[in-house]
Amino acid sequence: MTTARPPAPAPASVPPRVAAALRASWGRDTCDTADVADWSPRRPSRGQCGATALVLHDLLGGDLLLAEVWLPDGRLQGYHWWNRLPGGAEADLTRDQFGPGETVQPPRTVVRPPGPPRRCRPQYELLRRRVLDRLASAG
Structure with missing residues:
Protein backbone atom coordinates (compact mmCIF):
# COMPACT_ATOMS: atom_id res chain seq x y z
CA MET A 1 0.00 0.00 0.00
CA THR A 2 1.32 3.44 -0.92
CA THR A 3 0.87 6.15 1.66
CA ALA A 4 0.53 9.84 1.06
CA ARG A 5 3.72 11.84 1.10
CA PRO A 6 3.87 14.42 3.84
CA PRO A 7 3.65 17.91 2.37
CA ALA A 8 6.80 19.96 2.27
CA PRO A 9 6.79 22.64 4.94
CA ALA A 10 5.55 25.99 3.71
CA PRO A 11 8.15 28.75 3.68
CA ALA A 12 7.96 31.00 6.73
CA SER A 13 6.69 33.80 4.50
CA VAL A 14 3.47 31.85 3.72
CA PRO A 15 1.07 32.06 6.64
CA PRO A 16 0.42 28.50 7.86
CA ARG A 17 -3.35 28.99 7.65
CA VAL A 18 -3.03 29.96 3.97
CA ALA A 19 -0.87 26.92 3.17
CA ALA A 20 -3.28 24.67 5.08
CA ALA A 21 -6.32 26.15 3.32
CA LEU A 22 -4.72 25.59 -0.08
CA ARG A 23 -3.72 22.01 0.66
CA ALA A 24 -7.13 21.16 2.15
CA SER A 25 -8.84 22.56 -0.96
CA TRP A 26 -7.05 20.42 -3.54
CA GLY A 27 -8.97 17.67 -5.28
CA ARG A 28 -9.30 15.92 -8.61
CA ASP A 29 -11.67 18.72 -9.63
CA THR A 30 -8.97 21.39 -9.08
CA CYS A 31 -6.26 19.40 -10.89
CA ASP A 32 -4.86 20.57 -14.22
CA THR A 33 -6.59 18.61 -16.98
CA ALA A 34 -3.19 17.36 -18.21
CA ASP A 35 -2.53 15.66 -14.85
CA VAL A 36 -5.94 14.27 -13.86
CA ALA A 37 -4.94 10.70 -14.73
CA ASP A 38 -1.98 10.95 -12.30
CA TRP A 39 -3.86 12.66 -9.48
CA SER A 40 -4.79 10.68 -6.37
CA PRO A 41 -5.47 11.38 -2.69
CA ARG A 42 -2.01 9.86 -2.04
CA ARG A 43 -0.50 12.56 -4.26
CA PRO A 44 -2.90 15.49 -3.79
CA SER A 45 -0.48 18.16 -5.04
CA ARG A 46 -0.22 16.54 -8.50
CA GLY A 47 -1.47 18.97 -11.13
CA GLN A 48 -2.29 21.70 -8.59
CA CYS A 49 0.67 24.02 -9.25
CA GLY A 50 -0.89 26.46 -11.72
CA ALA A 51 -4.08 27.12 -9.78
CA THR A 52 -2.21 27.13 -6.46
CA ALA A 53 0.36 29.65 -7.70
CA LEU A 54 -2.42 31.94 -8.97
CA VAL A 55 -4.41 31.76 -5.73
CA LEU A 56 -1.28 32.40 -3.67
CA HIS A 57 -0.50 35.33 -5.98
CA ASP A 58 -4.05 36.66 -5.39
CA LEU A 59 -3.53 36.48 -1.63
CA LEU A 60 0.11 37.49 -1.17
CA GLY A 61 1.28 39.13 -4.40
CA GLY A 62 4.83 38.75 -5.65
CA ASP A 63 5.94 37.06 -8.87
CA LEU A 64 4.87 33.94 -10.71
CA LEU A 65 7.65 31.51 -11.60
CA LEU A 66 7.48 28.96 -14.43
CA ALA A 67 9.87 26.15 -15.29
CA GLU A 68 10.00 23.13 -17.56
CA VAL A 69 9.92 19.70 -15.96
CA TRP A 70 11.98 17.00 -17.64
CA LEU A 71 11.66 13.23 -17.50
CA PRO A 72 14.76 11.06 -16.88
CA ASP A 73 15.20 10.50 -20.62
CA GLY A 74 15.31 14.26 -21.27
CA ARG A 75 11.79 14.56 -22.67
CA LEU A 76 9.55 17.38 -21.53
CA GLN A 77 7.08 16.19 -18.88
CA GLY A 78 5.31 19.54 -18.56
CA GLN A 97 4.03 16.33 -6.70
CA PHE A 98 6.98 15.12 -8.76
CA GLY A 99 8.08 11.54 -8.94
CA PRO A 100 11.58 10.08 -9.13
CA GLY A 101 13.47 11.38 -12.12
CA GLU A 102 11.16 14.33 -12.83
CA THR A 103 13.48 17.32 -12.73
CA VAL A 104 12.30 20.91 -12.37
CA GLN A 105 14.53 23.23 -14.37
CA PRO A 106 15.49 26.80 -13.41
CA PRO A 107 12.48 29.14 -13.51
CA ARG A 108 11.70 32.29 -15.36
CA THR A 109 9.47 35.06 -14.03
CA VAL A 110 6.12 35.38 -15.78
CA VAL A 111 4.03 38.54 -15.69
CA ARG A 112 0.43 37.65 -14.94
CA PRO A 113 -1.86 38.90 -17.68
CA PRO A 114 -4.96 40.82 -16.63
CA GLY A 115 -8.21 38.93 -16.18
CA PRO A 116 -8.89 35.28 -15.50
CA PRO A 117 -6.49 32.57 -16.64
CA ARG A 118 -7.03 31.20 -20.14
CA ARG A 119 -6.03 27.68 -19.15
CA CYS A 120 -7.67 25.71 -16.34
CA ARG A 121 -9.93 28.61 -15.42
CA PRO A 122 -12.62 26.40 -13.79
CA GLN A 123 -10.00 24.69 -11.62
CA TYR A 124 -8.51 28.01 -10.54
CA GLU A 125 -11.93 29.53 -9.75
CA LEU A 126 -12.99 26.46 -7.74
CA LEU A 127 -9.71 26.36 -5.78
CA ARG A 128 -9.88 30.10 -5.11
CA ARG A 129 -13.45 29.88 -3.85
CA ARG A 130 -12.64 26.94 -1.56
CA VAL A 131 -9.56 28.63 -0.13
CA LEU A 132 -11.33 31.93 0.51
CA ASP A 133 -14.24 30.07 2.17
CA ARG A 134 -11.82 28.14 4.41
CA LEU A 135 -9.95 31.29 5.36
CA ALA A 136 -13.20 33.16 6.09
CA SER A 137 -14.56 30.35 8.26
CA ALA A 138 -11.28 30.05 10.16
CA GLY A 139 -11.55 33.70 11.16
Whole structure:
Protein backbone atom coordinates (compact mmCIF):
# COMPACT_ATOMS: atom_id res chain seq x y z
CA MET A 1 0.00 0.00 0.00
CA THR A 2 1.32 3.44 -0.92
CA THR A 3 0.87 6.15 1.66
CA ALA A 4 0.53 9.84 1.06
CA ARG A 5 3.72 11.84 1.10
CA PRO A 6 3.87 14.42 3.84
CA PRO A 7 3.65 17.91 2.37
CA ALA A 8 6.80 19.96 2.27
CA PRO A 9 6.79 22.64 4.94
CA ALA A 10 5.55 25.99 3.71
CA PRO A 11 8.15 28.75 3.68
CA ALA A 12 7.96 31.00 6.73
CA SER A 13 6.69 33.80 4.50
CA VAL A 14 3.47 31.85 3.72
CA PRO A 15 1.07 32.06 6.64
CA PRO A 16 0.42 28.50 7.86
CA ARG A 17 -3.35 28.99 7.65
CA VAL A 18 -3.03 29.96 3.97
CA ALA A 19 -0.87 26.92 3.17
CA ALA A 20 -3.28 24.67 5.08
CA ALA A 21 -6.32 26.15 3.32
CA LEU A 22 -4.72 25.59 -0.08
CA ARG A 23 -3.72 22.01 0.66
CA ALA A 24 -7.13 21.16 2.15
CA SER A 25 -8.84 22.56 -0.96
CA TRP A 26 -7.05 20.42 -3.54
CA GLY A 27 -8.97 17.67 -5.28
CA ARG A 28 -9.30 15.92 -8.61
CA ASP A 29 -11.67 18.72 -9.63
CA THR A 30 -8.97 21.39 -9.08
CA CYS A 31 -6.26 19.40 -10.89
CA ASP A 32 -4.86 20.57 -14.22
CA THR A 33 -6.59 18.61 -16.98
CA ALA A 34 -3.19 17.36 -18.21
CA ASP A 35 -2.53 15.66 -14.85
CA VAL A 36 -5.94 14.27 -13.86
CA ALA A 37 -4.94 10.70 -14.73
CA ASP A 38 -1.98 10.95 -12.30
CA TRP A 39 -3.86 12.66 -9.48
CA SER A 40 -4.79 10.68 -6.37
CA PRO A 41 -5.47 11.38 -2.69
CA ARG A 42 -2.01 9.86 -2.04
CA ARG A 43 -0.50 12.56 -4.26
CA PRO A 44 -2.90 15.49 -3.79
CA SER A 45 -0.48 18.16 -5.04
CA ARG A 46 -0.22 16.54 -8.50
CA GLY A 47 -1.47 18.97 -11.13
CA GLN A 48 -2.29 21.70 -8.59
CA CYS A 49 0.67 24.02 -9.25
CA GLY A 50 -0.89 26.46 -11.72
CA ALA A 51 -4.08 27.12 -9.78
CA THR A 52 -2.21 27.13 -6.46
CA ALA A 53 0.36 29.65 -7.70
CA LEU A 54 -2.42 31.94 -8.97
CA VAL A 55 -4.41 31.76 -5.73
CA LEU A 56 -1.28 32.40 -3.67
CA HIS A 57 -0.50 35.33 -5.98
CA ASP A 58 -4.05 36.66 -5.39
CA LEU A 59 -3.53 36.48 -1.63
CA LEU A 60 0.11 37.49 -1.17
CA GLY A 61 1.28 39.13 -4.40
CA GLY A 62 4.83 38.75 -5.65
CA ASP A 63 5.94 37.06 -8.87
CA LEU A 64 4.87 33.94 -10.71
CA LEU A 65 7.65 31.51 -11.60
CA LEU A 66 7.48 28.96 -14.43
CA ALA A 67 9.87 26.15 -15.29
CA GLU A 68 10.00 23.13 -17.56
CA VAL A 69 9.92 19.70 -15.96
CA TRP A 70 11.98 17.00 -17.64
CA LEU A 71 11.66 13.23 -17.50
CA PRO A 72 14.76 11.06 -16.88
CA ASP A 73 15.20 10.50 -20.62
CA GLY A 74 15.31 14.26 -21.27
CA ARG A 75 11.79 14.56 -22.67
CA LEU A 76 9.55 17.38 -21.53
CA GLN A 77 7.08 16.19 -18.88
CA GLY A 78 5.31 19.54 -18.56
CA TYR A 79 5.58 22.83 -16.75
CA HIS A 80 5.67 23.81 -13.08
CA TRP A 81 4.40 27.03 -11.51
CA TRP A 82 5.24 28.52 -8.12
CA ASN A 83 5.72 31.91 -6.47
CA ARG A 84 8.37 34.38 -5.43
CA LEU A 85 6.80 36.38 -2.63
CA PRO A 86 7.38 40.03 -1.81
CA GLY A 87 10.74 40.09 -0.04
CA GLY A 88 12.20 37.43 -2.34
CA ALA A 89 11.32 34.10 -0.66
CA GLU A 90 10.16 31.38 -3.02
CA ALA A 91 6.98 29.52 -2.11
CA ASP A 92 6.39 26.19 -3.82
CA LEU A 93 3.57 24.36 -2.08
CA THR A 94 3.33 21.68 -4.81
CA ARG A 95 6.97 20.68 -5.33
CA ASP A 96 6.26 17.29 -3.75
CA GLN A 97 4.03 16.33 -6.70
CA PHE A 98 6.98 15.12 -8.76
CA GLY A 99 8.08 11.54 -8.94
CA PRO A 100 11.58 10.08 -9.13
CA GLY A 101 13.47 11.38 -12.12
CA GLU A 102 11.16 14.33 -12.83
CA THR A 103 13.48 17.32 -12.73
CA VAL A 104 12.30 20.91 -12.37
CA GLN A 105 14.53 23.23 -14.37
CA PRO A 106 15.49 26.80 -13.41
CA PRO A 107 12.48 29.14 -13.51
CA ARG A 108 11.70 32.29 -15.36
CA THR A 109 9.47 35.06 -14.03
CA VAL A 110 6.12 35.38 -15.78
CA VAL A 111 4.03 38.54 -15.69
CA ARG A 112 0.43 37.65 -14.94
CA PRO A 113 -1.86 38.90 -17.68
CA PRO A 114 -4.96 40.82 -16.63
CA GLY A 115 -8.21 38.93 -16.18
CA PRO A 116 -8.89 35.28 -15.50
CA PRO A 117 -6.49 32.57 -16.64
CA ARG A 118 -7.03 31.20 -20.14
CA ARG A 119 -6.03 27.68 -19.15
CA CYS A 120 -7.67 25.71 -16.34
CA ARG A 121 -9.93 28.61 -15.42
CA PRO A 122 -12.62 26.40 -13.79
CA GLN A 123 -10.00 24.69 -11.62
CA TYR A 124 -8.51 28.01 -10.54
CA GLU A 125 -11.93 29.53 -9.75
CA LEU A 126 -12.99 26.46 -7.74
CA LEU A 127 -9.71 26.36 -5.78
CA ARG A 128 -9.88 30.10 -5.11
CA ARG A 129 -13.45 29.88 -3.85
CA ARG A 130 -12.64 26.94 -1.56
CA VAL A 131 -9.56 28.63 -0.13
CA LEU A 132 -11.33 31.93 0.51
CA ASP A 133 -14.24 30.07 2.17
CA ARG A 134 -11.82 28.14 4.41
CA LEU A 135 -9.95 31.29 5.36
CA ALA A 136 -13.20 33.16 6.09
CA SER A 137 -14.56 30.35 8.26
CA ALA A 138 -11.28 30.05 10.16
CA GLY A 139 -11.55 33.70 11.16
